[in-house]
Amino acid sequence: xxxxxxxxxxxxxxxxxxxxxxxxxxxxxxxxxxxxxxxxxxxxxxxxxxxxxxxxxxxxxxxxxxxxxxxxxxxxxxxxxxxxxxxxxxxxxxxxxxxxxxxxxxxxxxxxxxxxxxxxxxxxxxxxxxxxxxxxxxxxxxxxxxxxxxxxxxxxxxxxxxxxxxxxxxxxxxxxxxxxxxxxxxxxxxxxxxxxxxxxxxxxxxxxxxxxxxxxxxxxxxxxxxxxxxxxxxxxxxxxxxxxxxxxxxxxxxxxxxxxxxxxxxxxxxxxxxxxxxxxxxxxxxxxxxxxxxxxxxxxxxxxxxxxxxxxxxxxxxxxxxxxxxxxxxxxxxxxxxxxxxxxxxxxxxxxxxxxxxxxxxxxxxxxxxxxxxxxxxxxxxxxxxxxxxxxxxxxxxxxxxxxxxxxxxxxxxxxxxxxxxxxxxxxxxxxxxxxxxxxxxxxxxxxxxxxxxxxx
Amino acid sequence: xxxxxxxxxxxxxxxxxxxxxxxxxxxxxxxxxxxxxxxxxxxxxxxxxxxxxxxxxxxxxxxxxxxxxxxxxxxxxxxxxxxxxxxxxxxxxxxxxxxxxxxxxxxxxxxxxxxxxxxxxxxxxxxxxxxxxxxxxxxxxxxxxxxxxxxxxxxxxxxxxxxxxxxxxxxxxxxxxxxxxxxxxxxxxxxxxxxxxxxxxxxxxxxxxxxxxxxxxxxxxxxxxxxxxxxxxxxxxxxxxxxxxxxxxxxxxxxxxxxxxxxxxxxxxxxxxxxxxxxxxxxxxxxxxxxxxxxxxxxxxxxxxxxxxxxxxxxxxxxxxxxxxxxxxxxxxxxxxxxxxxxxxxxxxxxxxxxxxxxxxxxxxxxxxxxxxxxxxxxxxxxxxxxxxxxxxxxxxxxxxxxxxxxxxxxxxxxxxxxxxxxxxxxxxxxxxxxxxxxxxxxxxxxxxxxxxxxxx
Numbered sequence: 001x002x003x004x005x006x007x008x009x010x011x012x013x014x015x016x017x018x019x020x021x022x023x024x025x026x027x028x029x030x031x032x033x034x035x036x037x038x039x040x041x042x043x044x045x046x047x048x049x050x051x052x053x054x055x056x057x058x059x060x061x062x063x064x065x066x067x068x069x070x071x072x073x074x075x076x077x078x079x080x081x082x083x084x085x086x087x088x089x090x091x092x093x094x095x096x097x098x099x100x101x102x103x104x105x106x107x108x109x110x111x112x113x114x115x116x117x118x119x120x121x122x123x124x125x126x127x128x129x130x131x132x133x134x135x136x137x138x139x140x141x142x143x144x145x146x147x148x149x150x151x152x153x154x155x156x157x158x159x160x161x162x163x164x165x166x167x168x169x170x171x172x173x174x175x176x177x178x179x180x181x182x183x184x185x186x187x188x189x190x191x192x193x194x195x196x197x198x199x200x201x202x203x204x205x206x207x208x209x210x211x212x213x214x215x216x217x218x219x220x221x222x223x224x225x226x227x228x229x230x231x232x233x234x235x236x237x238x239x240x241x242x243x244x245x246x247x248x249x250x251x252x253x254x255x256x257x258x259x260x261x262x263x264x265x266x267x268x269x270x271x272x273x274x275x276x277x278x279x280x281x282x283x284x285x286x287x288x289x290x291x292x293x294x295x296x297x298x299x300x301x302x303x304x305x306x307x308x309x310x311x312x313x314x315x316x317x318x319x320x321x322x323x324x325x326x327x328x329x330x331x332x333x334x335x336x337x338x339x340x341x342x343x344x345x346x347x348x349x350x351x352x353x354x355x356x357x358x359x360x361x362x363x364x365x366x367x368x369x370x371x372x373x374x375x376x377x378x379x380x381x382x383x384x385x386x387x388x389x390x391x392x393x394x395x396x397x398x399x400x401x402x403x404x405x406x407x408x409x410x411x412x413x414x415x416x417x418x419x420x421x422x423x424x425x426x427x428x429x430x431x432x433x434x435x436x437x438x439x440x441x442x443x444x445x446x447x448x449x450x451x452x453x454x455x456x457x
Numbered sequence: 458x459x460x461x462x463x464x465x466x467x468x469x470x471x472x473x474x475x476x477x478x479x480x481x482x483x484x485x486x487x488x489x490x491x492x493x494x495x496x497x498x499x500x501x502x503x504x505x506x507x508x509x510x511x512x513x514x515x516x517x518x519x520x521x522x523x524x525x526x527x528x529x530x531x532x533x534x535x536x537x538x539x540x541x542x543x544x545x546x547x548x549x550x551x552x553x554x555x556x557x558x559x560x561x562x563x564x565x566x567x568x569x570x571x572x573x574x575x576x577x578x579x580x581x582x583x584x585x586x587x588x589x590x591x592x593x594x595x596x597x598x599x600x601x602x603x604x605x606x607x608x609x610x611x612x613x614x615x616x617x618x619x620x621x622x623x624x625x626x627x628x629x630x631x632x633x634x635x636x637x638x639x640x641x642x643x644x645x646x647x648x649x650x651x652x653x654x655x656x657x658x659x660x661x662x663x664x665x666x667x668x669x670x671x672x673x674x675x676x677x678x679x680x681x682x683x684x685x686x687x688x689x690x691x692x693x694x695x696x697x698x699x700x701x702x703x704x705x706x707x708x709x710x711x712x713x714x715x716x717x718x719x720x721x722x723x724x725x726x727x728x729x730x731x732x733x734x735x736x737x738x739x740x741x742x743x744x745x746x747x748x749x750x751x752x753x754x755x756x757x758x759x760x761x762x763x764x765x766x767x768x769x770x771x772x773x774x775x776x777x778x779x780x781x782x783x784x785x786x787x788x789x790x791x792x793x794x795x796x797x798x799x800x801x802x803x804x805x806x807x808x809x810x811x812x813x814x815x816x817x818x819x820x821x822x823x824x825x826x827x828x829x830x831x832x833x834x835x836x837x838x839x840x841x842x843x844x845x846x847x848x849x850x851x852x853x854x855x856x857x858x859x860x861x862x863x864x865x866x867x868x869x870x871x872x873x874x875x876x877x878x879x880x881x882x883x884x885x886x887x888x889x890x891x892x893x894x895x896x897x898x899x900x901x902x903x904x905x906x907x908x909x910x911x912x913x914x
Contacts, residue, residue, distance in 0.1 A: 196672060200770045209734040214757045215653060215855025218785045219749030220729065220738045225758040225780070226693065233690030236683065272677065276665040280810035281677045292676030300671045301682035302773050307760035308781060313657045313818055315783050316759050323682070324765055326772050328675045353737035361770050398672025 003137035004446045008129065012439070016112070018048070019125045020105040022087075023114040027121075029065055029088035029155045038065045038151050041087045045124075045149055046070070052132040054147070062159035065151030069170070072131070073144040079456035080144035081375075081449075082173035082412065084402065085124035085180060086153030089116035090427045097429035110435050117433035119426035123179035123419055124149055126438060130445045142453035146173060153180075153402070161405045168410060174456060175375040176406045179445075181418030183437065184265060184394045189387035189444070191379050192416035193371055194294070194395040195403055197329035199338045199363030203346055204322035205231065207354045211307070212317040221317050222353030225306040228321040231356075234349045235299055235325075235342075241284035242299045246341040252331040252368070254295050261393050262290050294395035298328045299342070327363075328397060335363025367403040369413040378451035379415050379444075386444035417448065460594035461903045465586065469896070473569070475505070476582045477562040479544075480571040484578075486522055486545035486612045495522045495608050498544045502581075502606055503527070509589040511604070519616035522608030526627070529588070530601040536913035537601035538832075538906075539630035539869065541859065542581035542637060543610035546573035547884045554886035567892050574890035576883035580636035580876055581606055583895060587902040599910035603630060610637075610859070618862045625867065631913060632832040633863045636902075638875030640894065641722060641851045646844035646901070648836050649873035650828055651751070651852040652860055654786035656795045656820030660803055661779035662688065664811045668764070669774040678774050679810030682763040685778040688813075691806045692756055692782075692799075698741035699756045703798040709788040709825070711752050718850050719747050751852035755785045756799070784820075785854060792820025824860040826870040835908035836872050836901075843901035874905065 008015070027041035028034040042059045045068045049057045054070035065088060073080070092102040092115050100106040105114035112122065127147070134141055148171060150160055164171060184190035207224040208217075237243045254262075267290040269281060283292045292298075306321025308314035327338055339360050350356050369376055371393055383391035396416075403414045419441035425431045465472070484498035485491040499516045502525045506514045511527035522545060530537070549559040549572050557563040562571035569579065584604070591598055605628060607617055621628060641647035664681040665674075694700045711719075724747040726738060740749045749755075763778025765771035784795055796817050807813050826833055828850055840848035853873075860871045876898035882888045 198772065207733075207735060212733070213855070214755070214759065214783060214785060215853070217733070217750070218755040218757050218854060219740050219753055220726075220746040221733055222735050222737065222739050223757055225761045226689070229686040229689040229758065229761065229780075230693070230695075232683075232686040236687070238687075269677075276669070276674070276678055278665055278679055278810050280679065282679050282808065282810045283676050289677040293674070296676055298671070298675040300675050300680055300772075300774055301686065301764065302671065302771055303764035303766045303775065304682045304686065304761055304778060305766045306762075307758065309760045309762045313781065313783060314759055315655065315757075317757055318760065321761060323686075324770065326671060326770060328671060351739065353735050353739045396672070397675060398670070 001447065001450070004133045005443060007133040007137050008442050015129050016107070019112070019122060020114070022121050022125055023105045023116055024103050026103045027088050027116070027151065028091050029152050030091050038088055042066050042068050042151055045087055048128060049147065052128060053135045054131070062152070062163045064159045067151065067163060068149040069147065071146040072141055074140040075144050075453070078144055079175070079452065080146065080173040081452065082146045082148060082171055082176045083127050084176055084178045084406070085127065085149045086120050086151065087124060087149050088151040088154050089121065090119070090154050092429070094429060099430055102431070107435070111432040112435055112438070113430060113432045115431050117431055118420035118424045119431065120153070120180045122433045122438065123441070126419070126442050126445060127179065130442050134446060134449065142449045146171065157402055160402060161409065164405060164409050171410060173410070173412055175452070176412050176414040178403070178414055178416050179418050179441070180400070181396060181416045182420045182422045183418070184392055186421055186434070187387070187389070189383035189389055189391040190394045191376065191383060191391055192394055192396050192418065193376060194331060194368035195366060196297070196397050196399055197333065197335060197364045197366035197404060198399045199327045199329055199335040200325065200361035201339055201342060202322060202324050202359040202361065203231070204320060204357040205354050206320055206357065208317070208319045211319045214315040214317050217317055223317045224321040224354055225318045227351040227354040228304070228306060228323065230351050231346060231349055232301060232323055235345065239285050240282055242297070244299070244341050244345040247297065247299070247338065250333045250337065251297060254291060258295070258393070259291065262288065262294070265290070265392060265394070293397040295330055297330050297333060300326055300328070302326055328399070329363065329366045331366045331368040333366060335365055339363065364399060364401045364404040367407055367414060369415065373413060374455035375413065375415045375452055378455045379417050379448055381451050382444045382448035385447055386440050417445070458904065458907070461590045462900060464590040464594050465899050472586050473564070476569070476579060477571070479578055479582055480562045480573055481560050483560045484545050484573070484608065485548050486609050487548050495545055499523050499525050499608055502544055505585060506604065509585060510592045511588070519609070519620050521616045524608065524620060525606040526604065528603040529598055531597040532601050535601055536632070536909065537603060537630045538909065539603045539605060539628055539633045540584050541633055541635045541863070542584065542606045543577050543608065544581060544606050545608040545611050546576070546578065547611050549886070551886060556887055559888070564892070568889040569892055569895070570887060570889040572888050574888055575877035575881045576888065577610070577637045579890045579895065580898070583876070583899050583902060584636065587899050591903060591906065599906045603628065614859055617859060618866065621862060621866050628867060630867070630869055633869050633871040635857070635860070635871055635873050636875050636898070637857070638853060638873045639877045639879050640875070641849055643878055643891070644844070644846070646840035646846055646848040647851045648833065648840060648848055649851055649853050649875065650833060651788060651825035652823060652857055653754070653854050654790065654792060654821045654823035654861060655856045656784045656786055656792040657782065657818035658796055658799060659779060659781050659816040659818065660688070661777060661814040662811050663777055663814065665774070665776050668776045671772040671774050674774055680774045681778040681811055682775045684808040684811040685761070685763060685780060687808050688803060688806055689758060689780055692802065696742055697739055699754070701756070701798050701802040704754065704756070704795065707790045707794065708754060711748060715752070715850070716748065719745065719751070722747070722849060722851070750854040752787055754787050754790060757783055759783055785856070786820065786823045788823045788825040790823065792822055796820065821856060821858045821861045824864055824871060826872065830870060831912035832870065832872045832909055835912045836874050836905055838908050839901045839905035840874070842904055843897050874902070
């Protein structure tokens with residue numbers, strides 16, 4: 001272990017120069033003019049993987065941007081980890097708000113500024129350097145490792161599910177390791193063990209054949225906008241929380257240990273209010289804001305529309321109105337069952353005189369890896385050791401669909417061992433990565449592989 | 458009387474040719490390219506008024522399109538009527554849906570097709586021909602008559618209130634007579650004795666400083682769209698009717714006679730449902746649909762908006778959402794008091810975590826002329842005689858702001874003696890006017906002036 005850390009310490013400048021080369025490639029997956037750059041980033045990765053000693057390195061076609069695959073199976077019969085990450089990056093607009101150009105990496109105040117520095121090229125690169133150091137110092141890796149680095153994460157991983165399904169045997173593993181999430185806060189080693197899922201639908205309320213004049217028909221004709229607000233208002237309880245029958249039926253309750261762990265993080269609700277510019281944080285009663293964000297499902301109206309939206313006044317009775325709705329789901333909610341419950345609720349509460357059109361837009365389940373899973377314990381130990389402080393269990397309120405895909409298609413649990421910080425401007429100008437987490441993260445990852453090998457023996 | 462009717466009968470073809478000349482002028486007030494046509498229509502009217510024997514005929518400037526004024530004061534000390542109408546017309550788009558061109562009048566099946574045939578050039582012209590016939594047959598008019606024919610009714614009569622206020626003495630009258638409303642149905646002589654008023658406001662709900670990611674903040678951050686639907690849903694009672702405290706306080710109840718009169722019209726609620734394509738006519742309990750349309754106030758959401766309205770899904774928590782609201786008012790509701798009540802209700806029901814911006818857009822009171830007013834009785838008698846059937850009292854659910862202006866500025870009650878039919882496509886392609894009502898309407902108007910002279914002696 002000391003040899004590995006010495007290797008990384010001694011070659012730090014060289015490694016940062018290599019990472020900067022990787023970051024200079026503008027692999028913006030959303031923009032067709034960068035198509036060849038995206039491929040160039042894949043080729044760069046493949047070449048580096050070959051150079052450091054991975055086997056079967058291949059740039060594989062997906063129908064969209066390619067994935068890079070590599071493996072090193074030093075332990076026949078031993079545990080296998082699949083490292084997932086992405087080499088594509090977000091667009092850079094508004095370009096004028098960058099202090100230094102997004103594809104000319106710059107280090108200032110111990111932070112590396114560039115598009116992709118934290119999301120996710122920097123973290124993918126850390127895995128490569130840890131493998132390189134382990135191979136250099138020990139001649140072999142403690143566990144079998146496969147890498148699947150994709151180029152379409154920032155455009156919704158459109159082709160990935162099909163690719164994974166088509167390569168089940170190739171990708172077979174005991175655990176997936178992903179470094180694409182954030183620490184709880186600076187200096188707080190923390191491991192994300194659960195994500196929320198998603199379920200989406202649209203509801204349209206239809207009244208008369210067409211919009212009507214409120215003078216001629218107001219008082220007798222159904223108003224689709226009014227019916228919509230009456231209908232949508234029934235979805236939540238007046239005191240907060242979702243009023244849909246069955247909505248919470250499958251929710252896995254937080255354990256007392258989890259609640260204690262969350263409470264110990266000292267989440268600052270007053271700071272959140274100030275950050276958002278609001279005087280209350282409304283939500284489901286009986287839970288702290290952090291519990292609601294991480295471990296309770298929600299039903300959000302994302303958009304609402306109907307009737308006249310222009311300047312001034314138009315005395316119209318809208319014939320149509322609608323809303324877009326998404327739910328954040330938690331373990332063990334089934335997205336289809338949640339959508340069934342909402343659809344049944346909407347139909348049961350449809351006001352007189354109007355009819356509904358409901359469009360289900362699908363969903364993805366939440367993901368959770370049991371905190372006593374050997375891979376989770378190995379990661380927690382590695383984080384605690386590397387950072388010199390006890391690692392914390394955290395969740396995230398967001399969703400990473402690929403985690404659901406790994407669970408659903410491969411049946412493989414995920415370890416979300418990420419090293420970015422929420423304030424690092426991923427998807428925004430001046431994206432950066434704190435180099436303290438580059439160093440401590442690699443220290444944690446190199447220990448992790450050893451602990452994983454022991455824990456999963 | 459017989460002489461007057463004979464005069465109209467004998468000159469019918471000549472009169473229709475004159476009306477067609479008037480209709481050929483494309484006096485579309487909304488379109489600047491027709492500015493000179495609008496003035497040409499005013500000049501045409503003024504010339505015709507001079508020709509038939511009116512005095513003090515003048516095309517008067519308003520800042521926008523001009524008004525035409527004329528008078529004939531044959532009865533010193535006798536009652537004076539102010540005839541109001543408009544010579545401007547609606548735009549003609551979609552032009553391709555017209556069977557014959559909108560400004561090339563055509564008679565088919567006893568109906569005169571042209572833009573403005575019923576709204577309102579045809580009805581203004583009827584007044585001119587009745588005056589012409591009375592003067593020809595009797596040498597004088599039974600009452601003093603003033604005419605105020607404007608050119609901006611179809612664009613909201615923007616300059617009229619100021620014009621009326623600036624010419625109080627010139628326009629002083631005992632009663633205003635307007636022929637710009639519809640009969641209850643074909644063959645049913647009927648008089649509109651009340652109009653609804655209007656009050657308008659916008660409400661905006663504001664949550665966080667900006668739109669938020671529902672993964673990161675869903676469960677703790679206020680959702681402006683959700684708060685809006687909760688807020689708006691409180692405006693109506695679940696069983697129908699407006700839930701705003703004080704909303705109905707000033708409403709003048711229908712008399713038993715009025716309710717009987719409405720019921721006797723045999724309004725067909727099933728037909729209305731079929732016409733609208735709905736299976737219910739929701740509204741305030743305890744009133745028939747016709748009573749709700751004509752004599753009960755409403756609160757309508759005319760438009761609703763907030764958050765993401767595009768294709769697909771966006772997991773956003775909207776920071777802002779809003780609605781446009783108008784109320785149809787009935788006698789004796791004060792628009793400002795109604796807006797006060799709604800504003801107080803909205804503030805009292807504002808959900809936690811959001812704040813409101815309320816924009817009041819003003820209003821206009823309802824109008825009613827007592828059914829025992831001598832002018833109303835004269836009109837009812839004239840209609841019954843001309844149509845050979847007992848005239849009916851009707852109301853309309855719409856608003857004619859100028860009626861409120863005459864009441865507010867001049868203190869003059871209005872008689873709404875209109876001869877169009879709802880199915881005559883005003884504001885739409887193939888506008889037309891049933892010539893049976895051209896004939897019977899002039900017969901009614903010529904009698905009306907005599908009955909008015911007697912009734913107001």
